[in-house]
Amino acid sequence: MAGPQYVSLAGHVCLRLLETPCLYDRNNDDLYELNDEGLTALKLCRGHLTLEQVGLESEFQQFCLAEGLLVLHDQPRPRPLALGPGPLPSLRYLELQITWRCNLACRHCYLGPARGVDMPVARVAALLREFEAMNGLRVLISGGEPLMHPAWPEINALLSAAGMRRVLLSNGLLLDEKRLAGLNCDEVQISLDGLAPGHEMLRGPGSFAPALEAARRVRAAGLGLSIATMAHAGNLAEMEGLAELVQDLGAREWGIDAPCLAGRLSQHPELAVTPREAAQAMAYAFGGSYHGSGTGPEGQALACGLHLATVAADGRVAQCGFYLDDPLGRAEEGLWTCWQRRRPLELARVQGCRDCQVALDCGGGCRFRAPAPDRPDPVLCALMEQPAPAD
Ligand code: SF4
Ligand code: SF4
Missing domain, CATH: 3.20.20.70 (Aldolase class I)
Known part of the structure; x- marks a missing residue:
């Protein structure tokens, strides 16, 4: 019978406290949003506890193992977790x-x-x-x-x-x-x-x-x-x-x-x-x-x-x-x-973007390229197939 399986985050994976807590896979630049339960369980994945003790939700656990986000060890392999609060908005x-x-x-x-x-x-x-x-x-x-x-x-x-x-x-x-x-x-x-x-x-x-x-x-x-x-x-x-x-x-x-x-x-x-x-x-x-x-x-x-x-x-x-x-x-x-x-900058302060149908998708384009801070970016208007901004 297999012995206990100690679990840790893979070396290329870390927890991040952004607007919501996330698991970040640095190898693939993939970000997974976590709920509070997921965060609590993943904080315990530091190589000193077994899968059973950590208590991840089973479907999520299978996903993390299949994606190589978690790794298992025959012996305990404790490693520290350095995770403090981040600023808002997050600096990513x-x-x-x-x-x-x-x-x-x-x-x-x-x-x-x-x-x-x-x-x-x-x-x-x-x-x-x-x-x-x-x-x-x-x-x-x-x-x-x-x-x-x-x-x-x-x-x-x-x-x-x-x-x-x-x-x-x-x-x-x-x-x-x-x-x-x-x-x-x-x-x-x-x-x-x-x-x-x-x-x-x-x-x-x-x-x-x-x-x-x-x-x-x-x-x-x-x-x-x-x-x-x-x-x-x-x-x-x-x-x-x-x-x-x-x-x-x-x-x-x-x-x-x-x-x-x-x-x-x-x-x-x-x-x-x-x-x-x-x-x-x-x-x-x-x-x-x-x-x-x-x-x-x-x-x-x-x-x-x-x-x-x-x-x-x-x-x-x-x-x-x-x-x-x-x-x-x-x-x-x-x-x-x-x-x-x-x-x-709130887009509501950008004349022309304020009432634009695609403002949330577009984000107002590049603020530096826009002819003035409160004007739309004409390149993004063209890319988003919106009417050219009025002069
Ligand atoms: S380069 Fe343009 S789009 Fe990028 S952050 Fe600067 S102003 Fe914004
Ligand atoms: S498409 Fe143009 S007007 Fe609409 S949000 Fe983007 S930059 Fe602003």
Whole structure:
């Protein structure tokens, strides 16, 4: 007869206290909402009790075992559970711009010219700790080109112990086999801004082949791959071909964005697309969106970036990378302190979105791209097939 079966959460699974309690699978980026009973039982799954003692509801228990969310041991294997309260709204997604160095000079880069500004390793470590303690789900390591950080090996070592999904955003040029083999990330997001002509129109000659090769290497290394694309005048005709390529690469997500006039893009009006053209390109996108909107405690619709923050290489904390000139604070004040200053925008205050039929689905689009804070985002109006906003 089989002995007692001690149960614990799988290593890639954690509990998170968000607007509702959740179980988070970092490997697959899956979030499961829990009721109070489920939370109480899962808190006991720390390797010191048996399945019977934990008392999970039987169908839920079977599901968790079948999905590999729970693991069984012949012997007790106690492990600590660090679970404290999180902020509201929850901070789920954090972008760390660890450096503003870059090995490209893309014509659309919203950060403007590359600069030798690096986030100190100690600050990266502190932010990862704070974010995890705040019940964070997913960190995006970005730049500039993050692999250009002079202390990249130390930062990569820190990532090995980070209790969240770790995503590296890279242009791919430095992502050789050796770097990939030692990379402590679950997913790599590669920027592909078209097929070769469209991509190189933004990123410069010779930049497409290494990016494509890097995307293939990411998959060969068994890591998750996502693709990020900026719609622009030079890649609209390539979207169908790019869609086939993205599919062939086995990407789990394809994020397509429309340009926001900022940084270097201001000097390149030739890259502009109309809202309708942008919407047609964005319709190819698939997978998660981390800039999403949502609802507040009274069910009121709230605008984009509800669960997102960015920390810049120079320490400014902002609601996203476009708001660095209007920051929430500085990293040394503490991430939680900065996040508490975030005031989500109610869509009822956005003229045009207020009475829109699809406001809850749309969320008012990108607040930075909208022509004014209280106006609809014309790209999303086109994507959602709503009338163009009146001038
Ligand atoms: S303003 Fe635009 S970029 Fe910033 S969070 Fe909103 S959708 Fe994202
Ligand atoms: S479709 Fe347009 S008007 Fe409607 S919520 Fe979205 S941005 Fe606002």
